[in-house]
Amino acid sequence: MKPLPDLPLTIRVGGPLGTLDRRPLKPYAEPVLAFLAALSKALLSQAEVREHPDVATFAFWCRAANLARLSAEFDRRHARLGRGLVLHIAPSNVPVNFAYSFAFGLLAGNANLVRIPEGFVQVEIICDAIAALFDRPEHARVASMNRLVRYPRDDAITAALSAECQGRMIWGGDATVAHLKRLPAHPRCVDVAFADRYSLCLLGAEAVLATDDKALAELVRGFFNDSYLFDQNGCSSPHLVLWRGSDASVAAAQQRFWPALERVVQAAYPLADARTVDKFTHLCRTASEVAEVRSATRHGNLIYRIALTALPADIAAHRGQFGTFFEHAAEDLEGLAAIVTERYQTLTCFGVDRQEVVDFIVDRGLPGIDRVVPVGKALDMGVVWDGYMLVEELSRIVHSA
Amino acid sequence: MTGLDPTFWLDQPPFAMDAEAKAAALTQTMNALTEWHRQHCPAYARILDVATDADGPVQTLAQVPFIPVRLFKEMDLRSVPEDQVFKTMTSSGTSGQQVSRIFLDRETSALQTKILSRIMGEVIGRKRLPMLVIDSPSVLKDRNAFSARGAGILGFSMFGQNVTYALDDKMNLDLPAIEAFLDRHAGQPVFLFGFTFMIWQHFYKPLQALGQRLAIDQGVLLHGGGWKKLQDEAVSSRDFRATLQDCAGIDRVVNYYGMVEQTGSIFLECEEGFLHAPAYADVIVRDLGDFSTLPPGETGLVEVLSMIPRSYPGHALLTEDLGRIEGLDHCACGRRGTHFTIAGRVARAEVRGCSDTYEAAA
Numbered sequence: 133m134k135p136l137p138d139l140p141l142t143i144r145v146g147g148p149l150g151t152l153d154r155r156p157l158k159p160y161a162e163p164v165l166a167f168l169a170a171l172s173k174a175l176l177s178q179a180e181v182r183e184h185p186d187v188a189t190f191a192f193w194c195r196a197a198n199l200a201r202l203s204a205e206f207d208r209r210h211a212r213l214g215r216g217l218v219l220h221i222a223p224s225n226v227p228v229n230f231a232y233s234f235a236f237g238l239l240a241g242n243a244n245l246v247r248i249p250e251g252f253v254q255v256e257i258i259c260d261a262i263a264a265l266f267d268r269p270e271h272a273r274v275a276s277m278n279r280l281v282r283y284p285r286d287d288a289i290t291a292a293l294s295a296e297c298q299g300r301m302i303w304g305g306d307a308t309v310a311h312l313k314r315l316p317a318h319p320r321c322v323d324v325a326f327a328d329r330y331s332l333c334l335l336g337a338e339a340v341l342a343t344d345d346k347a348l349a350e351l352v353r354g355f356f357n358d359s360y361l362f363d364q365n366g367c368s369s370p371h372l373v374l375w376r377g378s379d380a381s382v383a384a385a386q387q388r389f390w391p392a393l394e395r396v397v398q399a400a401y402p403l404a405d406a407r408t409v410d411k412f413t414h415l416c417r418t419a420s421e422v423a424e425v426r427s428a429t430r431h432g433n434l435i436y437r438i439a440l441t442a443l444p445a446d447i448a449a450h451r452g453q454f455g456t457f458f459e460h461a462a463e464d465l466e467g468l469a470a471i472v473t474e475r476y477q478t479l480t481c482f483g484v485d486r487q488e489v490v491d492f493i494v495d496r497g498l499p500g501i502d503r504v505v506p507v508g509k510a511l512d513m514g515v516v517w518d519g520y521m522l523v524e525e526l527s528r529i530v531h532s533a
Numbered sequence: 534m535t536g537l538d539p540t541f542w543l544d545q546p547p548f549a550m551d552a553e554a555k556a557a558a559l560t561q562t563m564n565a566l567t568e569w570h571r572q573h574c575p576a577y578a579r580i581l582d583v584a585t586d587a588d589g590p591v592q593t594l595a596q597v598p599f600i601p602v603r604l605f606k607e608m609d610l611r612s613v614p615e616d617q618v619f620k621t622m623t624s625s626g627t628s629g630q631q632v633s634r635i636f637l638d639r640e641t642s643a644l645q646t647k648i649l650s651r652i653m654g655e656v657i658g659r660k661r662l663p664m665l666v667i668d669s670p671s672v673l674k675d676r677n678a679f680s681a682r683g684a685g686i687l688g689f690s691m692f693g694q695n696v697t698y699a700l701d702d703k704m705n706l707d708l709p710a711i712e713a714f715l716d717r718h719a720g721q722p723v724f725l726f727g728f729t730f731m732i733w734q735h736f737y738k739p740l741q742a743l744g745q746r747l748a749i750d751q752g753v754l755l756h757g758g759g760w761k762k763l764q765d766e767a768v769s770s771r772d773f774r775a776t777l778q779d780c781a782g783i784d785r786v787v788n789y790y791g792m793v794e795q796t797g798s799i800f801l802e803c804e805e806g807f808l809h810a811p812a813y814a815d816v817i818v819r820d821l822g823d824f825s826t827l828p829p830g831e832t833g834l835v836e837v838l839s840m841i842p843r844s845y846p847g848h849a850l851l852t853e854d855l856g857r858i859e860g861l862d863h864c865a866c867g868r869r870g871t872h873f874t875i876a877g878r879v880a881r882a883e884v885r886g887c888s889d890t891y892e893a894a895a
Contacts, residue, residue: 404821406881409834409853412584412824413601417608419583420576428583432823438583 139292141283144248145263146275153276156214157241159527160203164238167265167274169196174261184254186228193513194235202239202515206523211530214241215322216298218526221290221312223303226362227252232513233301234278239515240526243277245293250282291315299526302326305367324525326367326518329477330448333358333370333507337377337385337461339483351482352393354508358480360401361511364452367518368478368503368510371452374468375461376484382461390435397434397455408433411454422450443467448475465492468501476500477518482507536565539644542840547652547811548868552861555812555870556594562840563597563848564590570846573612577846580604595817595826599836599849602794605633613638613844624681624793633794638844645797645841646691648813652799653692656724656787657753663718664693665711665752667727667736669700681793682728682758688796689726689755699727699736706739715749722751725783728758732777733768740780747781754781757789757799764877770806790875794847798839800873807859807872814839816873818858819851829858832876853879 135150143149157164175181175191182188192198218237222230230248237244248255259280266275283289294300294317302312305328313323333355343351359369375382403411415436419425424444429437436456443460444450448471452458460467465488472493479501481489486504493501502519505512515522535541535558542562550558567587571578580600581587587598604610611618617638624633637645666686673683690696697714701707714723727736732754740747754777763773774786790808791799798814810816817836818827827833835856842848855876864872 402822406853406879408821408824409601409603409851409879412851413603413607415584416580416600416604420579420608425579425583433821434823 136296137292139283139289141281141289144280144282145259146266146279149279151276152217152243152245152279153273154217154243155277156216156243157273157277159212159214159241159523160199160206160239161241163271163273164241165196165199165203167271168194168199168235168238170265170271171261172196174265175258178257178261180257184227184257187254187257189512190228190231190258193232199239202523211532212241212527213530214243215320215526215528216242217296218242218244218299218301219290219293219297220244220246220301221303221308222246222248222301224249226366227254228258229303229513230255230280231258233303234280236515236522237299237301237526238274238278240523242299242526244279245297246278246280248280248282287315294318294321297321299324301526322525324520324522328475329367329518330451330475331366331368331370331478331480331510332372332374332476333480333482334374334376334484334489335385335389335481335507336483337375337381340385340389341381342483343388348388348392351507352389352396354506355393355480356396356400357508358510359457360397360455363407363454364456366511368480370457370478370480370510371450372447372458372460375459376463376465377461378463379461386459390429390431390437394431394434397431401434401455403433403454407454411436411456414453414456418450418456443471445471447471448473465489468492469496469498472498472500474499476502478503478505478510480505480507480510535559535561537562537569537843539647539840542813543647543651545812547655547813548809548870550812550869552869552871555815559812559815559838559840560591560594560597563594563838566840566842566846566848567598569843570612570848574610574846576608576610577612594815594838597838597849599851600846602633602792602837602847602850602852605635605794605845605847606631609634609636610845610847611636612846618844622681622684622793622796635794635796635847636845641842641844644843645688648797648811648841649688649799650692651813652801652811653689655801656755657692657722661692661694662722662724662753663695663697663714664690664724664726665697665699665714665749666690666693667699667725667732667754667756669702669704670698671702684793684796685728685757686726693724693726699725700731704735706736706743708743708745711747715747720751722753723749725749725752725754727754727756729756729760729773729788730758730762732756733763733766733773737776737780746779750782750784752781752783753785753787754783755787755789757791760875761878770802792837792850792852794850795837795839795841797841803864803866803868803872805864805866805872807864807866807874809864809866809868810871810873812870813841816856816858816871818856818873821879824851827858829860832857834879835873835875855879 133154136152172191172195220233222233230246234246265271294315297318298320299322302309302325309325309327424440424442426439426441438458440460489504585598618636620637622635699711777783777786788802789799800808802808815838818833820827820833832855835852835854838849856873858873861871862869
């Protein structure tokens, strides 16, 4: 195979582009599992990592035991190999996402070029750890296949790389996806595109009422992590809270849930900058633009709750900001059928039978909702993401009839 | 009683009302304006109902429902029929930023002028003065955007005569024009106007580079537009005054704080370095966490109140400026009215999230 052309990009981790080894491995190959497990260990042994829960979560995810479980669950009915070279365009404003994207490409058996974000200490911590492992002889094969790079927005570079790739992981929403798809890619290139998504939460009123203080604290902490950690901008962060139950039990459950959340937000997300003005401006605009808005309840500037008279069909067009949630109550799931479009990604649940929800989505043929997970798990990345089985997507089948 | 009729206010000198009487009268006017806009601007009525605690007339200025000034960048808010709008003002913004759109009818526009005249009387007296604008006439030529800078120059030009520009079309110091202006009006008071940063960058700095010193000893310089760029150069209001005195001999340098969304009711800085609310306006400082009011001495978000806006619901606006009330009524300068200082813009944090990867240049 020809070496990659020399391009004006900055190599953060790995050797020169021209030396990249593009020969694929099979999924969950030994050298890859050994490398990721070593990365997990290296990160978890650093005291600094404790200050960065996102890095710690990634490190915990790629520990040996979890990889072994994923490997055991992997469907090996067909022989598989990595597709070749995968280009990862990682989000510029979420620090650790690039590491997962890279790991998915690795687990599938690919060589990887990862465009990493600037300006996050978490990125540097992970890159330094990877670089140190790449220097060790036991990881030479993995090191030879992978480069972590930086380059400014530059279509010429992305096009030159795309022409060489058999797979692209395109994060960053509709605009980025549309832009990159216009660039010519290798004819065999498979794009895994992460578009703009919308997510929501379903809470069972009776279950919330039945929580003891400890369970309630865990619930609101999970809801906080899902929503506030990325300023409610994560594709899986909820914007709509659907309550399931009678009007009376929902009203009582709201009285229990929101003040408990307010205490968490107060301690962990004191909003004291321009975001508070953004949030209030957004509330004012929503009030005038969405006819179904009945009223708003403001918990200081920590939580804005917007009550609806009815669920607008286009509710997904009205996202919350910095802890702004639309709320609606219903006795059943029918409301979902009326609003869900292909844009819907994650439904976080509490006090609701998740299998019942999955069955509803499938039986009713809903065009969206790819994930039904407990409250608190919205941001948990994994090899199944956004409706894709990523290791399968990024590997090819060697079929024998 | 003060309601929508501005007569009461037009009879008030700008800096003589005592705090209690002013608060009571202004609260009444605010209540009348809130009700007026509620009835005439449906979008505002929805905002009042949903996003504020408004529920009929209020007792204090702090209780007057306010909306974010930024809303005028995101929505068209109008309290008069479209055919009564005779001028649309826009805020200046750097390229790519959204600009405010402020709709003026004749009544509001006239009221802006009347109120501004009363405040300007405190700066330059009752007569028009020969005026030197420290800017380029080209600012007015681009009629595409009736920018805040152009609007400011035009608005304040009403208080001048023989208006002369100190900068040429390329923003270079036009010394011959300045010297001719000073010769023409030697021994007379003159009025100078400009934007703070423009004065520093295109008037003071070239004079300094040339080693030139002007003697505008009967000049009154009014300047505004914000300190952000000068704060980057660590220039304080005091430095600014001393520098202008030194390079141009100007004894009286007056900073003002105001915004296109409340044109007319500007806040003037006194000799003590404090901005003063005139009778027709007021400021409230609010906590960033819950928008509760903060006592004097504490820094928070500045809300501005003005009795002028009729054609758009801009009588109570939450700005994105940080400031601090320094006192009520008892400023050493002798002027009454809430006095305060502005500490700059509220910090804008980088927003996290999954979108916009490729767009942001790494």
